[in-house]
Amino acid sequence: MPNKIAVIGGSGFYTMASANNAKALNPVNTPYGSVGGLIEYSMGGHNIVFLARHGGEHKLPPHKINYRANIYALKELGVSHIIAANAVGGIGERCGPGVLVIPDQLIDYTFGREGTFFDSFEDGMSHIDFTYPFEGRVRNALIQASAAFEKEFGSDKVVRNGVYACMQGPRLETAAEIKKLKNDGASLVGMTAMPEAALARELGIDYASICLVVNWAAGLSAGLITLEAINAELEGCVGKAEYLIGQSVNY
Ligand code: HPA
Numbered sequence: 001m002p003n004k005i006a007v008i009g010g011s012g013f014y015t016m017a018s019a020n021n022a023k024a025l026n027p028v029n030t031p032y033g034s035v036g037g038l039i040e041y042s043m044g045g046h047n048i049v050f051l052a053r054h055g056g057e058h059k060l061p062p063h064k065i066n067y068r069a070n071i072y073a074l075k076e077l078g079v080s081h082i083i084a085a086n087a088v089g090g091i092g093e094r095c096g097p098g099v100l101v102i103p104d105q106l107i108d109y110t111f112g113r114e115g116t117f118f119d120s121f122e123d124g125m126s127h128i129d130f131t132y133p134f135e136g137r138v139r140n141a142l143i144q145a146s147a148a149f150e151k152e153f154g155s156d157k158v159v160r161n162g163v164y165a166c167m168q169g170p171r172l173e174t175a176a177e178i179k180k181l182k183n184d185g186a187s188l189v190g191m192t193a194m195p196e197a198a199l200a201r202e203l204g205i206d207y208a209s210i211c212l213v214v215n216w217a218a219g220l221s222a223g224l225i226t227l228e229a230i231n232a233e234l235e236g237c238v239g240k241a242e243y244l245i246g247q248s249v250n251y
Contacts, residue, residue: 001141001249006049006079008070010192010212011087012234014052018242019043028073032114033066035073046249049077053084053192061170062191068114071199081138082200082207083248084193085241086164087234089217089225091178092187094159097233100149100240101188101211102142106133106164107181108194115195117202128201138248139208145247153240162187164211166194175219189217210244212237 007016015022019041027036039050051070054060074082090096118126146158165186167173173181173189181189188211200207214233215225 001081004047004079005081006051006074007245008082008084009052010085013085013238016041016050018246028076030069030072032069032072035069044249049079063168067196067199071203075203082205083138083245084209086190086192086209086211087214088188088190088211089215090213091182091189091217095187095213097213097215098236099157099159099213101159101162103162103164103209103211104134106166106193107184107186108166110166110168110194113195130201133197134208136206138206141248141251142208144251145244148247149244164193165189167191172225173218178217178219210241212241
């Protein structure tokens with residue numbers, strides 16, 4: 001992949017442990033607010049800008065993240081390609097805890113989020129095409145890298161397509177909501193891919209996601225969903241996601 005790539009880390013993913021030459025970047029001022037906590041790494045001869053989506057100490061819940069400032073800041077830094085990591089609950093049969101999914105579609109169920117850079121059509125009408133929300137070079141690179149990933153972790157640990165349902169949160173879903181999402185065709189449920197993916201498309205940034213499945217979605221396993229179990233699963237998933245990212249920059 002070309003320079004400059006950004007990695008947006010989600011829950012439990014606050015730094016790139018396997019990358020070198022970490023350099024803290026100055027906060028970037030944008031019309032939507034200032035973005036701090038940016039780190040630049042070098043990885044396989046590439047510059048990687050890392051942004052912790054929730055802030056360095058996970059202070060921002062999904063509905064309070066300043067998605068516009070984040071994406072605008074990355075554009076300001078010259079980022080052309082984004083690999084996003086998103087923790088999710090699994091709905092699809094193959095999408096159980098510990099699996100990475102490279103989704104190809106999404107459905108947006110969020111509300112009230114600032115979701116566009118085009119709040120006015122004064123400079124002309126703008127409706128981005130979003131038929132294939134994750135399509136592009138980054139997704140292709142992740143798919144290619146998944147071959148090496150399979151050898152390392154097993155072929156049941158990566159799924160190369162999926163429909164991401166983006167919910168408002170921060171609460172988890174009811175069992176009935178998950179049934180409905182399944183009927184809608186969703187295989188994953190999370191809270192952070194939107195409006196992030198659309199904003200990247202609006203600024204012409206190639207964006208794809210690695211979904212880290214950290215629990216079965218509500219009602220799909222016995223018992224309730226606990227944060228302890230999610231956090232325990234996250235750790236292993238983050239290591240796997242870092243491996244996939246490390247491989248993907250070669251394509
Ligand atoms: N639902 C929504 N978002 C999530 C979940 C879930 O079950 N797990 C991790 N993020």
